[in-house]
Amino acid sequence: MIASFRSKEEVDVVQLPRRRFLKLSGAAGAALGLAACGGAPPPNPGAGGGGEAGSVTVGTWGGDYQKFLQDFVEPALARTEGAPTVVYDVADQVARMTKMRTEGQTGGPGTIDVTALSDQQAQEMADASLLARIDPARLSNYADIREDFRNDLWVPHIYSAGVIIYNTEHVNPAPTSYEVFFDPAYAGRIGIMSIQWATEYFMAAALEAGGDPGNDWDAGWQRMLERKGTVRVYESQEQLGQALMSGEVWLAFNWKARAYQWRQAGAPLASVVAREGTFPVVFTLGIPANAPDPDAAHAYLDAALDPEAQLRFAENMGYWPTVTDVDPSPELTAEIGFTPEEEQRIYQIDLGYVAQNNERWRQQYVEQLINQ
Amino acid sequence: MTLPRWLTAVGVLVFGFMLLPVALVVWMSVFDSEFLMFPPPGYSLRWFTGLSRERGLFGGLQLSFVLAVSTAVLSTALGLLAALGLSRARLRWRGLLENGLLLPLLIPAIVSGVAIYIYLYQLSWALQVRLVPTLGALLLAHTTITLPWTFRLVHAGLAGLGTDVERASLDLGRGPWQTLWRVTLPLLRPSLVGAFVFAFIFSFAELEISLFLISPGQITLPVAMVQYAEFRVDPTLAAVSTVQILLVGTLLAVSNRFIRFGQVLSGGVKG
Amino acid sequence: MTFDRSTGRLLVMPAAVITVVFFVAPLVYFLRFAFERPSRTAFSEPVFTVENFTRLFTSPFHVGALTRTVVVAAAATALALLLALPVAYLITKASPRRKALLIILTVFPLLVGNVVRSIGWVALLGYSGVVNTVLTAVGILDTPVELLRTATTVTVAITSVVLPLMVLTLQASLEAVDPNTERAALDLGARPLRVFRQVVLPQIVPGIAAGTSLVFVLCINAYATPRLVGGAQVPMLAPVVYDTISSDNNWPFGACMAAVMLVVSLAVVALYGTLLRRQFEGWRMAR
Numbered sequence: 001m002i003a004s005f006r007s008k009e010e011v012d013v014v015q016l017p018r019r020r021f022l023k024l025s026g027a028a029g030a031a032l033g034l035a036a037c038g039g040a041p042p043p044n045p046g047a048g049g050g051g052e053a054g055s056v057t058v059g060t061w062g063g064d065y066q067k068f069l070q071d072f073v074e075p076a077l078a079r080t081e082g083a084p085t086v087v088y089d090v091a092d093q094v095a096r097m098t099k100m101r102t103e104g105q106t107g108g109p110g111t112i113d114v115t116a117l118s119d120q121q122a123q124e125m126a127d128a129s130l131l132a133r134i135d136p137a138r139l140s141n142y143a144d145i146r147e148d149f150r151n152d153l154w155v156p157h158i159y160s161a162g163v164i165i166y167n168t169e170h171v172n173p174a175p176t177s178y179e180v181f182f183d184p185a186y187a188g189r190i191g192i193m194s195i196q197w198a199t200e201y202f203m204a205a206a207l208e209a210g211g212d213p214g215n216d217w218d219a220g221w222q223r224m225l226e227r228k229g230t231v232r233v234y235e236s237q238e239q240l241g242q243a244l245m246s247g248e249v250w251l252a253f254n255w256k257a258r259a260y261q262w263r264q265a266g267a268p269l270a271s272v273v274a275r276e277g278t279f280p281v282v283f284t285l286g287i288p289a290n291a292p293d294p295d296a297a298h299a300y301l302d303a304a305l306d307p308e309a310q311l312r313f314a315e316n317m318g319y320w321p322t323v324t325d326v327d328p329s330p331e332l333t334a335e336i337g338f339t340p341e342e343e344q345r346i347y348q349i350d351l352g353y354v355a356q357n358n359e360r361w362r363q364q365y366v367e368q369l370i371n372q
Numbered sequence: 373m374t375l376p377r378w379l380t381a382v383g384v385l386v387f388g389f390m391l392l393p394v395a396l397v398v399w400m401s402v403f404d405s406e407f408l409m410f411p412p413p414g415y416s417l418r419w420f421t422g423l424s425r426e427r428g429l430f431g432g433l434q435l436s437f438v439l440a441v442s443t444a445v446l447s448t449a450l451g452l453l454a455a456l457g458l459s460r461a462r463l464r465w466r467g468l469l470e471n472g473l474l475l476p477l478l479i480p481a482i483v484s485g486v487a488i489y490i491y492l493y494q495l496s497w498a499l500q501v502r503l504v505p506t507l508g509a510l511l512l513a514h515t516t517i518t519l520p521w522t523f524r525l526v527h528a529g530l531a532g533l534g535t536d537v538e539r540a541s542l543d544l545g546r547g548p549w550q551t552l553w554r555v556t557l558p559l560l561r562p563s564l565v566g567a568f569v570f571a572f573i574f575s576f577a578e579l580e581i582s583l584f585l586i587s588p589g590q591i592t593l594p595v596a597m598v599q600y601a602e603f604r605v606d607p608t609l610a611a612v613s614t615v616q617i618l619l620v621g622t623l624l625a626v627s628n629r630f631i632r633f634g635q636v637l638s639g640g641v642k643g
Numbered sequence: 644m645t646f647d648r649s650t651g652r653l654l655v656m657p658a659a660v661i662t663v664v665f666f667v668a669p670l671v672y673f674l675r676f677a678f679e680r681p682s683r684t685a686f687s688e689p690v691f692t693v694e695n696f697t698r699l700f701t702s703p704f705h706v707g708a709l710t711r712t713v714v715v716a717a718a719a720t721a722l723a724l725l726l727a728l729p730v731a732y733l734i735t736k737a738s739p740r741r742k743a744l745l746i747i748l749t750v751f752p753l754l755v756g757n758v759v760r761s762i763g764w765v766a767l768l769g770y771s772g773v774v775n776t777v778l779t780a781v782g783i784l785d786t787p788v789e790l791l792r793t794a795t796t797v798t799v800a801i802t803s804v805v806l807p808l809m810v811l812t813l814q815a816s817l818e819a820v821d822p823n824t825e826r827a828a829l830d831l832g833a834r835p836l837r838v839f840r841q842v843v844l845p846q847i848v849p850g851i852a853a854g855t856s857l858v859f860v861l862c863i864n865a866y867a868t869p870r871l872v873g874g875a876q877v878p879m880l881a882p883v884v885y886d887t888i889s890s891d892n893n894w895p896f897g898a899c900m901a902a903v904m905l906v907v908s909l910a911v912v913a914l915y916g917t918l919l920r921r922q923f924e925g926w927r928m929a930r
Contacts, residue, residue: 094889094890095889097889098888098889098892101892105684105685105686128683128684129684194874194875194876232789233792233874233875233876234874235870235871235874235875239765239874242765242769243770246769246770246771247770247771248769248770248771248787359890359891359892359893362886362890362891363891366704366875366878366886367702367704370875370876371704371707371875371876371878
């Protein structure tokens with residue numbers, strides 16, 4: 001299924017849409033007007049030709065994420081021999097995926113070498129043959145990656161897991177089970193996000209199953225529908241965070257890292273791994289199938305796994321390291337990490353299954369649960 | 373003629389409503405709290421002093437400013453040429469052309485952004501010349517979506533001018549180009565300044581098209597702001613907006629000394 | 644002064660070319676997907692079909708979003724017109740110095756980007772926002788109420804975005820009204836409001852038509868405001884189109900919705916223009 005670097009035949013195959021395109025657009029006139037705007041950047045013929053030598057283009061979120069990549073990963077990268085310079089292509093995840101699909105579906109040259117995505121989205125890209133395989137031999141830190149996170153489609157950069165986040169002043173006693181999200185006492189005080197649905201499907205299915213829901217996340221859908229009217233819906237992590245901090249809502253199912261970030265801002269929040277168990281979210285770094293410079297991309301991936309870079313990311317962002325050769329303080333572990341006992345209740349999920357159902361889940365979620 | 377008092381009162385209220393977002397943003401920028409809460413626990417200027425550390429926002433401010441100025445120059449120039457052609461030459465398909473230039477307003481910018489991106493990307497591949505992402509494509513796309521505004525303003529300005537003065541100049545023996553340069557353009561100055569201001573503002577605030585067309589290593593201010601908001605809700609964004617408002621506000625106030633805005637932006641959007 | 648036809652063509656050429664290359668061609672290329680089938684590995688599967696349209700018009704969610712978008716846009720346009728008229732009139736009657744100031748103030752809100760503006764709305768109307776805080780403090784409310792995420796709030800928020808543009812359009816129109824006609828009517832003893840309705844208003848009907856059409860189209864196409872103020876609980880078309888394309892990778896269905904939006908905008912504007920023109924003729928006759 002998954003394409004590695006493009007072979008000769010594949011290049012021939014992808015010529016087809018190109019011809020179709022020229023025919024369709026009748027673009028001769030348009031081409032004239034455009035010659036002017038090509039300007040500075042060099043022509044980029046075919047896959048693999050493009051990027052400037054010695055530079056790696058990283059497609060990522062902006063804001064803090066980019067800042068921490070610059071501050072923590074780049075120093076590690078600079079220590080490697082012949083280190084490439086780093087250029088960031090900043091966009092939200094959805095726009096980044098759209099760009100990758102456009103480049104991939106056209107079969108044209110790529111513009112980014114490293115792409116940062118959550119694991120579920122990375123799986124979707126891999127299923128569409130848009131990710132290249134990484135070569136573990138080229139990553140000196142590969143052996144230090146936690147075994148359950150190893151993968152040859154991406155490297156795990158940081159991770160967290162879904163937890164019940166609750167307001168300590170209003171939610172008594174402290175919740176231990178997902179049942180709290182269906183407790184009439186908290187109706188109207190529970191926040192969900194329109195952009196994050198898989199977590200909610202998992203939660204309801206885990207409650208239904210009394211543990212690991214396996215590959216049946218639809219099992220909780222009826223329960224989910226009962227939540228209509230008892231939940232408040234937010235458009236982004238930022239809006240949900242604002243609501244938790246202000247006391248507009250008291251409960252949410254979200255990553256432990258987010259709970260940490262919001263608590264840092266001074267909100268009376270705590271978090272707990274539910275007794276039904278939960279699943280991890282891994283933010284990954286992968287290499288697009290048409291990356292201009294896979295060598296530089298591997299160097300960057302390796303630097304992201306550097307123990308020092310991993311620890312600094314954890315301290316500043318609240319996500320937990322994915323490598324084993326770091327030694328976080330016990331305080332930090334309590335804030336953002338997971339005890340061995342909790343780790344037992346963090347189930348690995350079948351990303352392929354999630355990727356396959358994602359579109360249907362999203363529509364069902366937005367159209368039937370959220371829409372009033 | 374004296375105006376009824378209630379009318380003034382209504383006007384003040386509506387102005388208040390219009391300026392409310394501006395006032396809120398400036399107010400929030402000095403909140404001394406990590407997240408937005410009312411009433412604020414105190415006031416502080418720390419979000420302004422902290423701005424210098426925000427490379428994304430800072431770089432965005434620079435790129436957006438340069439882009440907005442270039443867009444405004446290009447868009448005003450193209451709008452002027454088109455308006456001259458359409459109002460001073462008897463062209464066939466005039467109605468079609470006039471309305472055609474307004475087309476970019478008819479589709480949500482987020483959709484045009486994606487459409488422009490995929491089209492240009494496929495065209496690049498077909499022509500083997502990279503068109504997106506490039507700064508040139510970003511500039512031309514901004515020009516295209518501001519063109520409806522600049523064209524309308526200048527076109528209305530030309531209509532308001534009429535042709536009498538020009539005819540007088542021609543009768544006095546000046547050639548058409550000299551008339552254009554010495555008579556028409558100076559009289560048209562208010563409309564041109566207005567067009568420039570509009571294009572500048574719309575380019576500066578443009579989010580959706582830039583999202584897909586910015587090149588690696590570059591970011592416009594609105595995109596940087598959305599990205600910042602993914603991870604933090606502190607008043608930094610309000611602070612950077614306040615800087616933007618002050619910056620452009622000063623520019624407007626200064627240019628008002630040279631050209632009265634009383635005449636500039638009117639006509640602009642005249643049918 | 645007139646240019647000959649070839650000079651005229653040359654003058655229009657740059658603007659026309661750039662609009663075609665950067666807008667018309669991409670749009671046509673994109674809208675073509677509306678008649679094709681979605682595909683997992685490409686933008687679309689090139690078979691001619693109208694099933695996207697069938698799906699759109701049989702899905703209550705999408706029909707609801709379409710209706711809501713049109714209703715909200717119409718309401719925001721009407722509200723903007725109502726609010727802009729007195730302001731535009733005041734600006735017209737102001738002294739040159741004050742007029743410049745008022746116009747700069749009108750332009751100011753355009754400088755606040757949609758993102759920050761929406762954060763402002765949340766700060767104002769949110770659960771712990773200014774309005775709720777004040778109302779609970781003075782005892783009008785026991786607990787804060789949900790002011791965001793309703794179609795009404797979205798309408799008000801969109802109105803504030805387009806209001807400056809409406810004001811500028813109407814002001815331009817009002818500047819062209821001959822003050823003598825007004826003065827004459829006032830001298831004859833007519834009340835100011837009646838003068839405005841019977842003398843001024845008929846003269847600015849073309850300006851009103853232009854302003855409302857423009858603003859209506861902008862409202863239909865609003866993206867950031869409905870997304871950030873209304874959210875998914877008040878689904879409107881522009882955000883739905885974008886999600887369909889980017890989250891679901893369903894370009895044909897997204898293109899189909901975009902095409903319907905385009906047709907609705909054009910149809911409403913054309914129909915409305917015709918009606919208004921007829922009304923305008925009626926007014927003229929009556930005078």
